Amino acid sequence: MSFPYKHVLLIGATSGIGKAMADHFITQGIAVTAVGRRQERLDAFLTLRSAFNAHPTIDCVFLNAGTQSQALFNHPESVDLATFNREVTINFTAQVALVHAVLPHLLNRTGRSGLIFTGTPVTIVPAFPAPAYCASKAALEAFLICLREQLRDTNVKVQHISPGPVQTEFHPQFGMPLKDFSEETWTGLAAGDADIYPGCVGGSTKEQWLELVKVRDAAVARMTGLLRKVMG
Structure with missing residues (x-):
């Protein structure tokens, strides 16, 4: 199977993972319309409208925007709640608003359309110094599971990338190289994998991590089956 989309709107494309994936898409002959990650500096919804008007061929939206900071509640005087809430907005509520904004375009297309999300393993195994990041990304992952x-039964397919540490501005000194991340992620996207797990979470082997994900996914499938039966 090959990557089915011809024109990707990539939100969060100016650095790190987003820029690496934009570059990789281009080398594969995929058109990319890029939007910067720092959404507080632009009207995201006007940008979306203008992007769809200028590029009606967009058939995939890649939601990669994110931010991360420490919030140490054992020193409450050091916690800036405005920064905490801003992080939750960028990582979760803004993503939900963007999905709501792009779905009419994607659903109205006659061919296959896609939504791609960048997640993180800390949605299941939290990293205690970064509670806003872990909680907001966990909310996003729960949302995309429900959304999927x-x-x-529509033409819109949801894919989820959940990489371990990657050498970006978040942590330039450790993690998998961006090139390795891009290649492993591209392989999963082109194969049509619903969930892609490049690298591994800190403190666990990849096999241990995937076993944990397998248990979670089986529980989700049981819950989904029960709800489908109850709802008819």
Whole structure:
């Protein structure tokens, strides 16, 4: 199977993972319309409207925007709640708003359309110094699991990338090289994998991590089956 999309709107494309994936898409002959990650500096919804008007061929939206900071509640005087709430907005509520904004375009297309999300393993195994990041990304992952099921009978497919540490501005000194991340992620996207797990979470082997994900996914499938039966 090959990557089915021809024109990707990539939100969060100016650095790190987003820039690496934009470059990789281009080398594969995929058109990319890039939007910067720092959404507080632009009107995201006007940008979306203008992007779709200028590029009606967009058939995939890649939601990669994110930010991370420490919040140490054992020193509450050091915690800036405005920064905490801003992080939750960028990582979660803004993503939900963007999905709501782009779905009419994607659902109205006659061919296959896609939504791609960048997640993180700390949604399941939290990293205690970064509670806003872990909680907001966990909320996003729960949202996309629900969204995937709601869209299962439509033309819009949901893919989720959950990489371990990658050498970006978040942590330039450790993690997998960006090139390795891009290649492993591209392989999963082109194969049509619903969930892609490049690298591994800190403190666990990849096999241990995937076993944990397998248990979670089986529980989600049981819950989904029960709800489908109850809802008719």
